[in-house]
Amino acid sequence: AVVSTQSTGERWMVHTSADLPVISKTYDIPTCTTLTPTTKIISFTNPYSADKTFRLKTNRPDLVSFRDSEVAVPRGQSANLSLILTPLALSHPAYILVFVNDVNQKCEECFALRIAS
Secondary structure: OOOOOOOOOOOOOOOOOOOOOOOOEEEEEOOOOOOOOEEEEEEEEOOOOOOEEEEEEEOOOOOEEEOOOEEEEOOOOEEEEEEEEOOOOOOOOEEEEEEEEOOOOOEEEEEEEEEOO
16 A cells, blocks of 8 residues: 655754864974884973863874873973874875863864875
């Protein structure tokens, strides 16, 4: 038997937009030619008048990880962020973002890593 139903369908239109974060500094990094991970040190300064803890994130966890994913930085002081780069063979350059977030995951600073191919 064939059943025919009549129903009113609803349609929704969703509009979203996203902007890239403001990049405070870009680092050019040559491709790692060894089979072991390499380390890149980036200096970060706490601009606040209070001690703060920052969390590190990346858009490419397959290519970069952190020695410490969380770092406490005294007020007005600098800390070294240790990035561990995965050895890779690239056919084209990679562009990696490193986010320095507060404990509520608000982006405080963003660095870019440009890995040459």
